[in-house]
Amino acid sequence: MLTFMGRRLLYMVPTLFAISLVSFLIIQLPPGDYITTLVAQMENDGQSLDAATIEALRVRYGLDEPFIVQYWLWISNILFHGDFGQSFQWNQPVAVLLERTLPFTILLTFSTLLFTWVIAFPIGIYSAVRQYSPGDYLATTIGFLGLAIPNFLLALGLMYVALFVFGQSVGGLFSPEYETAPWSLAKMGDLLGHLWIPMVVLGTAGTAGLIRVLRANLLDELRKPYVVAARSRGLSEPRILLKYPLRVAVNPFLSTIGWVLPALVSGEIIVSQVLSLPTTGPLLLGALRSQDMYLAGAVIFIVSVLTVVGTLLSDILLAKLDPRVRLGAK
């Protein structure tokens, strides 16, 4: 087990390097740079910059250097000083911005995951055990509906309902009176009151997908001879179900926990943008749009690194649960 983990840790190094390079490259792909965006933005508000100023700005932000030099500056600062650089558009260190938004992202991601699992597990198991029952059809239809509605439409729809039916203030994670208030029980309550919309929107598609996969896996297992044998020995149904089939059926989930994160971040970008949440998603979208490269690079890099770590964890979990995987990897 230890060698398995050690080897996996070693493998992470080239992956991380490639990731850092690509995170930095992605921002450089589109034409133009932050200064182009700045010029465009100022022009929208009727100001204009002359060519000399534009050149001076490029020098100030180090945008006149070749790609490799910029990359080296960036990565060496992260590696040797833990410094993610400055955000151009916020005029603040990237670390400060992340400190502010990451907790909300993590909160949202975890509550969404929790929501997904809590709903998906019982329904998925029920659907598999009672295949083709009315309940199965109902769960299937609702599950598929959840998959079929585009996230942003669901977000807009729920926002509309919250606004006109419940008269709740929408957008953001706090009501105006709590935005700048210190943490308190009331503020927590206010947060939870706002969290449900993004949680439902983000979780719906995931829940539906999970139900489908769980049902499919479980159906596969339930028809295997050992289950039939167990049943013929008179074991109770819940016991049969929980003892082995469920554990095997859960395998694919464990192997996917790791990369739920980038998928959630991608999904979260749209939903948070629609709902104006103070999470990392809109920060990343804004940074990508304005080519605020250190900010965008840092977010992509951090999410990617977390994913690699998550994948590692899920592999270890998998190896622990299913010895065949561990042995096979040798």
Add this chain to the structure above:
Amino acid sequence: MNRSAKHRRKFRHGPALRGLALVLAAGLVVAGCTEADPEEGPTTSVDLGGEAPALAALVESGDLPPVEERLPAEPVVVTPNESLGQYGGTWRTVTQGPGDEVWFQRTIGYEPIVRWIPEWTGAPGDAEVIPNIAESYDVNEDGTVYTFHLREGMRWSDGEPVTTADVQLYYDLVSNPEITGTVDGISDSIVKGSTGELAALEIGDDYTFTLTFPEPSGVFLPSLAEGTSLMVPRHYLEQFLPDYNADLDALVESEGFTTWAELLAAKYDAWTNPDLPVLNPWMVTEPLGTSTAVVAERNPYYWKVDTEGNQLPYIDTVRYTVMNEPEVMLAAAIQGDIDMHVRHFNTAVNKPVLAQAREEANFDFFNLIPGLANEMVIMLNLTHQDPVQREIFNNLDFRIGLSYAINREEIVNTVYQRQGTPSQVSPQPESPFYSEALSTQYTEYDVDLANEALDRAGYSERDAQGRRLGPDGQPITFTVDNPGQPGFDDSLALISGYWAEVGITMTPNSMDRSLYEERRSANIPDAGVWLAGGGTDVVQNPYWYLPVSNRADYAQLWATWYTTNGAEGEAPPEATQQQMELYDELRATFDPDRQAELMTQILEISAEQFYHIGTVLPASGYGIVSNDFHNVPELIPDSYRVATPALTNPEQYWMSQ
């Protein structure tokens, strides 16, 4: 104990004094509130006591000097728009965060040394400029020597006096090549004369300074009025400058920056640095980037009073909730969560939605005089790299033909919610420069006239598909770069159809905004579209009428020729050169009447030259204002040149308590 906790909660929920409750001790708030209570309704005769109750309490406790000591000897007296107000309230509005700093500037950040009058129309010269930070100013006859007199006893928001030393430091900074132009707010472009030389600064005494230009400057005062104070808080910024701080390197390092210029840029930013002393009516206490809102509280040293001598602003707090999407902002407005706003979501498309919600949400509309000269101007590239395209585009009859072929009425009806008038790029009817001839030439929809003009242009030959052939015998086709502003897609799709009817193939090419920028600055596009400014700010935004700035996408090379004094680019035709000479003369003319004359001549030539093809002159815009929010004029000029709505003095807005 119990009771006071209860009180605190109550206040936090109430709209009044919400922000103050967070910064001041609970006891103070109670005092402030009880004093405000008896003043129900829009009273005009009640004695407000000269200052906000919360400040009065601070004075009483000895934490703040009395109001007489905080105000300058001669404070600015602001005449309220309708009525004298009452103190208190939180002005709730929204912002998109970074990239949207302009909204802060236009609400709480417009305190230049001289300013526009609230009834600004865009008249040339200093006809609509009044003193602001400066108590007064003198200009010599030919407009070369400008003397400003500051207000004695005027103070920064931290209580330090405002003197000419602050002007001197500003001047030192803008003339420092290391930072000028690259640190936001530090730029020498305003104090540069038309020859590129800086005006000479002479400090008279603590309150007097003089700027002397080598040649007359006709645009100096108006450009100051757009938002330049000519000063920085010296006592605060010195610590970030190498000349004043020997240990600067250590400070730069400990703050996490690599150069002192970066540190200065971060510190000289009123929206992210709450420590920066300001002259604004409200000072930021909850800066951009720390939470989901930006909050600004009243500046206790604000230097303006109402006609009764009460210190302004009336409103305690301005709160900007950060929202990414205009649709979410619209939702907030529908909900009644916005007290006054004129940005982001005030489109014609949204007006019916807001109109339906206004009764319930307790707000109403006010109108804007539009500042745009056109909703979408099509700019064929007159200095195209390809000689054939250039020949075609430079053919006046070709452009006239294309203009006649556009059904502008239909564009108004489909794309612009039936609002607006078919027009070329033209000053708005409210502007002193409005000319019906310029506005309406070639705007009628007439396919026959269009075909006639195109035939006259020499492109009467057609191929089998009915496409007109250019001088090289190839069908005339070109693309239009579309940076994707609202309405552009739909309008261009329609226009592409209209032009196909007369045998011209035009393909709209929608693209990302930054790619558009890249392409246009490299002179690559066949043609481009953009919103045309210069509807009311005609003199300030002249490049829609003659190519004198790199914003003139219809003739980049001519503009370069002008801005580099003929060193680069290409020499424009005679008539355009004549325009440029007139414009040079205008810039060197101080007399507003003469300026107006010159601008009119420029516009006449512009009409003859017909550089670009306009579509629709925008109709009046609108903003929303709560029914409990007072002193907002019914009609406000809308232009980025005048900081709408700040030119109407937000410090005299007040809210019913």
Add this chain to the structure above:
Amino acid sequence: MSINIASEEAVAEVATAEPGVEPEAPDGTTKVDRDRAGQWRLVWWRFRAHKLAMVGLVTIIVIYVIALLAPFLAPFSSTTFDADYIYAPPQRVHVVDDDGNWGLHALGFTLEQDPETFALTHTVNPEDRIDLGFFVRGDSYTVVGPITWDVHLFGPTDPDRVVYLMGADRIGRDMFSMLIHGTRISMTIGLVGVALAFGLGVLLGGISGYVGGAVDTIIQRIVEFFMSLPTLPLWLGLAAALPQDWSSTRRYFAITIILAIIAWTDLARVVRGKFLSLRTEEFVVSARLDGSPGRRVIFRHMLPSFSSHLIASLTLSIPAMILAETSLSFLGLGLKAPTVSWGVLLEQAQNFRVLQDAPWLLLPGVAVVIAVLALNFVGDGLRDAADPYRA
């Protein structure tokens, strides 16, 4: 972009995977034929028993027929508009008019605008009768190559009039026609990416899991790398980096393929995991000990044993592509006008004005939901039908 975007595969593969099983059978030709027929018949029988799946199948067939005949079925082209019908509500079709005269017709609208609020009101004008008919002449369209035709299944008999059965959009175009035109792109464009991702995923995942060792390590590192990158930034970057002079359809096609190249990783991981755990199962071990070649072990024994899982993943991924298209259009990165797809149509529907004044602009959303549901039901039915453990 839902969580499931990473699993893009094509249902079509199910059909190719199954016959691949049979020719390997060692028995005589006749038995192979009989087996193959039997297998298919069995699958079909089981599939037919799944009612929702049958409903889904019929729906999908109808949708693809609509896509095929779109220009004929749609009364108008995707560029036809009428300035007097912006945000016009759906019109009703009448058979008898007030005077008792028979004949299919609709009534025109009079448009008024409130000068202050800019609100539009459409009032039915009983005087303005628009006669309707079948096989009427209207906008001409391309059938194949240079052949054009101008007959439409249904529409106003006067080609200069319009009738909008599902209302009109912001510039007065027919929602009904747009919906039909949009079917073409929305239902076809994702398939390529899905097929590609499926092929890559099964192939590389299989190799990785079956061969193991250094090959496995390398493939796993590649998979890990691709999976760690959030897709959206990659989209943003790639979308902006593609050549500007490409048509938007071509652009989207290119991005679809790029996305598929990234998306195969998900499936590859699942397949590998399955292979790893199956490798030691008795039936696989005994097949190997019997001297079956590796290819045969994979395709005859291992793949069929978890084809149900593959089908379940597939089921979720074609719709995921359709949804991805709508999401990307929402961010302005997907297709752009003048291309018409459901996503492009939905882009104009996401504001309060539409929710309040023109909710019929959300109909493309309904179309997406129906198509995705139908595809899911079909996939679900196939999964159950192809289940080898089912008695």
